[in-house]
Amino acid sequence: MSERFEIKDLEEALGIVGTDDVKKVISEFKKELTKEINFTGIYTSRKDILESIKERVSDYFNSEYSELKRNISYVRKHGEEVSVIDYELMTLPLKLKLLEVTFDLDNYYVVLGILKSVRDKLSGFEVN
DSSP states (O other): OOOEEEEEEEEHHHHHHHHHHHHHHHHHHHHHOOOOOOOEEEEHHHHHHHHHHHHHHHHHHHHHHHHHHHHHHHHHHTOOOHHHHHHHHHHHHHHHHHHHHHHHHHHHHHHHHHHHHHHHHTTTTTOO
């Protein structure tokens, strides 16, 4: 008979599959970004639960990446030179893949650092 897990919240999911690395990343994710992860559902394996947790974090970072790409494009269309910022952001997808594989705190901070750096640099442009 296969396993069946009915998960009611993220804490329960972390209790089932959470390695120390995963727990640390999720804790920092919630603290740094004040982002809550809604987590409910029925899963058939511990691996599925872990993959779902990782996917939710990755989805958030991917949406941030897309938003920053749009912002860079907007600033560029208004005549500003943003190629250095764009290049910095181009490193993010690879770093995000590394985070998805390792899901450790060091790689999490690298991804977060890139996002913060690009956001800060873009905030220096005033475009009407």
